[in-house]
Amino acid sequence: MVSGTEVAGSAAPERITAVPVRHPGRWVSVAVLALLAAMLVHTLFSNPAWRWGLVKKYFTTGTVMHGLVATLELTALAMVIGVVLGTVLAVMRLSPNPVVSGSAWSYVWFFRGTPVLVQIVFWSFIAALYPNLSLGIPFGHEFVIFDSNKLIPLFVGVVLGLGLNEAAYMAEIVRAGILSVEHGQTEAASALGMRRLDIMRRIILPQAMRVVIPPTGNETISMLKTTSLASVASFVELYKATSDISSSIFRPIPLLMVASIWYLIFTSVLSVIQYYIERHYARGSSRELPPTPMQKLRAQFVQRRDESSA
Amino acid sequence: MTPMVKAESVQKSYGRLEVLRGVTLEVAAGEVMCIIGPSGSGKSTFLRCINHLEKINGGRLSVDGELVGYRQQGDKLYELREREVAAKRAEIGMVFQQFNLFPHMTAVQNIIEAPMRVKHEDRSEVSVRARDLLELVGLADKGDAYPRQLSGGQQQRVAIARALAMRPKLMLFDEPTSALDPELVGDVLDVMRKLALEGMTMVVVTHEMGFAREAGDSLVFFDEGVVVERGNPRDMIADPQHERTKAFLSKVL
Numbered sequence: 215m216v217s218g219t220e221v222a223g224s225a226a227p228e229r230i231t232a233v234p235v236r237h238p239g240r241w242v243s244v245a246v247l248a249l250l251a252a253m254l255v256h257t258l259f260s261n262p263a264w265r266w267g268l269v270k271k272y273f274t275t276g277t278v279m280h281g282l283v284a285t286l287e288l289t290a291l292a293m294v295i296g297v298v299l300g301t302v303l304a305v306m307r308l309s310p311n312p313v314v315s316g317s318a319w320s321y322v323w324f325f326r327g328t329p330v331l332v333q334i335v336f337w338s339f340i341a342a343l344y345p346n347l348s349l350g351i352p353f354g355h356e357f358v359i360f361d362s363n364k365l366i367p368l369f370v371g372v373v374l375g376l377g378l379n380e381a382a383y384m385a386e387i388v389r390a391g392i393l394s395v396e397h398g399q400t401e402a403a404s405a406l407g408m409r410r411l412d413i414m415r416r417i418i419l420p421q422a423m424r425v426v427i428p429p430t431g432n433e434t435i436s437m438l439k440t441t442s443l444a445s446v447a448s449f450v451e452l453y454k455a456t457s458d459i460s461s462s463i464f465r466p467i468p469l470l471m472v473a474s475i476w477y478l479i480f481t482s483v484l485s486v487i488q489y490y491i492e493r494h495y496a497r498g499s500s501r502e503l504p505p506t507p508m509q510k511l512r513a514q515f516v517q518r519r520d521e522s523s524a
Numbered sequence: 525m526t527p528m529v530k531a532e533s534v535q536k537s538y539g540r541l542e543v544l545r546g547v548t549l550e551v552a553a554g555e556v557m558c559i560i561g562p563s564g565s566g567k568s569t570f571l572r573c574i575n576h577l578e579k580i581n582g583g584r585l586s587v588d589g590e591l592v593g594y595r596q597q598g599d600k601l602y603e604l605r606e607r608e609v610a611a612k613r614a615e616i617g618m619v620f621q622q623f624n625l626f627p628h629m630t631a632v633q634n635i636i637e638a639p640m641r642v643k644h645e646d647r648s649e650v651s652v653r654a655r656d657l658l659e660l661v662g663l664a665d666k667g668d669a670y671p672r673q674l675s676g677g678q679q680q681r682v683a684i685a686r687a688l689a690m691r692p693k694l695m696l697f698d699e700p701t702s703a704l705d706p707e708l709v710g711d712v713l714d715v716m717r718k719l720a721l722e723g724m725t726m727v728v729v730t731h732e733m734g735f736a737r738e739a740g741d742s743l744v745f746f747d748e749g750v751v752v753e754r755g756n757p758r759d760m761i762a763d764p765q766h767e768r769t770k771a772f773l774s775k776v777l
Contacts, residue, residue: 402624406638407614
């Protein structure tokens with residue numbers, strides 16, 4: 215009677231109803247964590263030194279809003295410079311021309327090898343190093359002369375400091391992405407008669423994106439917080455704005471909270487954006503796209519309903 | 525008539541390893557040539573030299589009367605520029621053992637990419653041709669599928685359609701069925717037979733003796749970087765002349 219062909223014809227097997235394994239450890243950990251969470255919430259609201267009233271008062275004041283906008287602008291511009299220049303450097307690094315790849319290597323060596331804080335301060339002082347910048351023949355006649363202070367205001371100096379540093383890290387991230395694409399892809403595209411730049415742009419980079427996006431999201435989130443270093447160059451961004459207020463009212467903690475909450479809000483927003491970009495570039499790499507959080511939630515409800523109706 | 529492919533003592537080495545040690549053979553226009561031989565015999569390398577994916581170190585190799593990778597002026601050879609090499613490759617289709625479809629593009633996008641980028645053809649025109657080609661390879665309903673959603677045999681047939689979209693005058697097949705499950709091999713070979721019947725010039729590196737016998741005009745046995753024997757596939761498989769050919773055929777048949 216134990217033949218394989220019998221199975222298909224036999225009646226549906228009995229449904230399994232077993233006592234599930236108990237997890238007492240889970241309940242213990244829930245209890246411990248719930249206790250700790252309760253203590254945290256209690257102290258946040260019972261200790262008057264937090265001064266939540268001040269947090270609320272200053273959360274959306276003009277100075278803070280102005281600083282917040284500056285922080286977002288710095289982050290966006292520095293990342294744009296970082297990604298664009300980083301991609302160029304990564305492609306240069308993989309060039310067969312040793313001078314080109316060597317220059318890219320030196321760039322990364324220098325900008326990754328010195329602290330970003332030093333670079334920000336350096337670029338904000340660039341006008342002191344070169345008071346005038348000019349267009350002309352190298353070592354020869356100068357046609358136009360600019361005043362560095364006007365050409366490179368503090369904002370531009372800070373953006374350069376952050377962006378040029380970021381490019382060094384992005385270069386390595388993009389290079390790793392390019393190297394992650396199988397060599398067969400380049401061969402197939404070359405065999406079709408495609409040129410090197412087209413192959414890079416149309417075939418390699420889009421596939422490298424899947425590897426490049428997660429660390430780039432990381433870098434963006436990290437950049438949002440690194441912009442606070444611009445305060446050292448007296449540039450008013452979110453942190454400098456809040457610390458300016460706190461030094462005038464002598465209450466540092468509530469204003470640190472204001473800054474932290476704003477940073478958290480925008481790092482959360484960036485995480486969500488990153489999720490959707492990753493999902494976009496997952497096209498073709500998995501048979502089905504990963505679900506969005508809403509789809510996941512909906513699926514859970516449907517499952518619950520099915521179980522309770524069964 | 526100029527042969528489609530003409531190789532005269534082609535030599536290729538990787539460092540000190542000599543992979544091709546003087547390969548001389550001709551493929552006529554419209555001919556289907558199958559190349560067999562043990563692994564490491566240089567048959568795939570030879571195929572890759574034909575569209576300059578590998579640079580040869582010695583001898584002369586030409587396609588349709590023009591040198592591969594070089595231009596001759598007087599008795600001097602000049603290396604071709606990247607643009608010129610690419611233009612020549614565009615006339616030669618190649619199908620790989622691992623398919624190498626572009627995974628981020630659908631079947632149709634895979635097919636229209638090169639005609640659009642390389643030949644600057646109109647998208648709507650090429651798209652129509654892409655659908656026709658998919659029909660030719662029996663995948664009319666898979667145009668919008670991504671490679672991952674296709675079986676190996678289907679992927680390889682899309683890869684053939686992709687190569688054909690460039691209207692090549694010569695098709696190179698590098699072990700096109702070696703990475704496929706046995707039951708999927710037939711569909712791919714059917715497409716290749718169709719092409720052969722339509723008069724496409726084909727050079728096929730393969731282990732499929734059945735295909736070589738039925739569809740091939742000539743059979744070449746490679747061993748240790750040289751052509752050991754060449755002949756009519758049916759005669760050669762039935763009655764190999766050379767000892768090494770006999771030994772090899774007795775193992776694969």
